[in-house]
Amino acid sequence: MPSPADDASAHAEALELAAAGQDDAARALLADAVRRQLDPEAINDLAVLAHRCGDATEAVALLEALTHLAPDHTAARENLESLREIPAPWPPRLDRIAADGAVAALIEDHAELDPLRPGWMQRLEFERQLSVVHRDDEQWLVPGYCATCSTHQLFRCDWVSTWGGTPNFRERLHCPRCHLNSRQRLVTQLVKAMGQPPYYVYELVTTFYQWAATTLPQVTGSEYLGHDVPGGSVINGLRHEDALELSFADDSFGTIVSCDVFEHVADIDRALQECARVLRPGGTLILSVPFDPDSQTVQRVELRDGEPVHLLEPVYHGNPLDQEKGSLTFYDHGWDLVDRMRSAGFSRAGVVAAWSQYHGYLGRGMQFVLVAQR
Template identity: 45%
Template sequence: MFRFRDVFRKTPARLVPPLALAPDRAAWDAFLASPPGQAIFLLERELLRQHARDSEWTLEGYSRPARQTVAFAVDQLWGGREENGVLLPNLRERLVCPVTQLNNRQRLMASLIEEAVEQGRAPKTLYFMEEVTPIFAWSQANLRNVAAIHGSEYLGPDYPSGTVINGLHHEDIHALSFASDMFDLIVSNEVFEHIPSPPAAFRECHRVLKRDGEMIMTTPFFPTRDASIRRADIGPEGIVHLLPPMFHGNPVSEEGSLVFYDFGWDILDMAREAGFSRSVVEIHHAPEFGHLTVQPVFRFRK
């Protein structure tokens, strides 16, 4: 039986270091072409071969958010597909921890958030661009060295930022209600693709961060594209679809969230032009923690 633990060096359970940093496409491509990058694809191809006809299977690993070894669950939900009789799960959105219910990318983000919060002595003030999700609940219950954790959801264009509606804090990321220099860390999980103007949102995030504050973000990313593709816009009469509409799940709306952008490498330029001094993609992959596929995480520093 093929085992990842036979190939990868064991990483201390308290750390999830990136395999590489990519400030641009050339660095990304160089990593993928390197022996470590090629090993990832070869190893995961073998794993998928073993489960080519399994609609559900598990992978043993250490769930840092759960603080224990678990059997991560894989299935065909959230983008799993079949090609030539072979089942191909969406590993980024699955590998669900049975204890925390966090999937692959969410558990990685939870670990990175925890590491960021633990650095330094002063308690941190955090802002999450979400409020009713499992990772927000996990953060409230488990993060230490925190002065305050703020969360919000977007509840529509009819409300000003800062409004509380049925117990939920509403924020429009284009015009946040928070004071300048307020947060040590901003967390954005799969939000920016749903924003009509990412440059304006980056400027607001830069404004509300303290000096040397950080923003950690995931969003669907297309590393073979230099330029992002705008799928939709806001015109005088409302939404204008430039491409066939695409929706992602929304925890506060059964209609889902419209995708406005498919991001390429110019997302880093958007952040730099908003004032961020450091704008980079971290490349993560740690099978012993159940983090499969090449996982890009964006990190921006004020």
């Protein structure tokens, strides 16, 4: 069993690796030492390395734990305050998503999608063949690595939701440990790479919120409970917020996360403006919606005198608070959503395009998550 002297030696070796620019190796070595012995100086240095490796969430969590463990540790308090003032990294670090040689890229201009297109048909064909193999199976397991749990898992897949003759992989491939599906697990990886507290999440009764509340520091969640409910009200333990008129003060959050909510808002531009308002300068919006990068946004419903007027055939998606009816879809989002984010007050905006067999990020040959920085 390693002794305290061995851990001190590992700490010194980690600092030498960091000085040589080998931050990932230094972080791994120092993390092992900290797990064996909670040395305040080592924890502080590990937090600095985590931030340099693009993991601001872990850096803040380590420093917050250290300030409780050693309240008089001046460097930890100063580092914590400075981290909270530093904007999230842009572009986000995506190398861990593409560790298996799959696709992971930040696209800020539509033309940047072109280099990704040659493999699109091959990825779609892989998904089709996987579906053919399991066409007679009610449920099956797909091996992969859950980055949310940091463990290898067997992801559950079925035919409950379909797309074009295949399972809707984006909504399936649930991890048996964290219970998150493919798109949710991808979002957690981006949150880990880009997120900084405090966090606001547009959900409260979901498995994604449970992950956020138990993993991230300073998390606020909410649900939409009706147009006549005052913002910030708590009913039966649920906080109500209207995306078009958030009750929070300006500059309240470091990160906002929305998982498949903004196709259901009545005014997408106003909702994005509210995000920009309550984010602090340098704060990050991480936003997933059903998204077609080669189309423009189509409005399916508009409100007139407070009542929905259908411009196209009504479409409803699942809603944990109304499982019988679901949530009405107001928009089919396309590439102009990136431009709308910039117009709403974000200085940078783009789309993370990702597909990984290893991580179980499948679906339509490519998944997309929108990201923006105020």
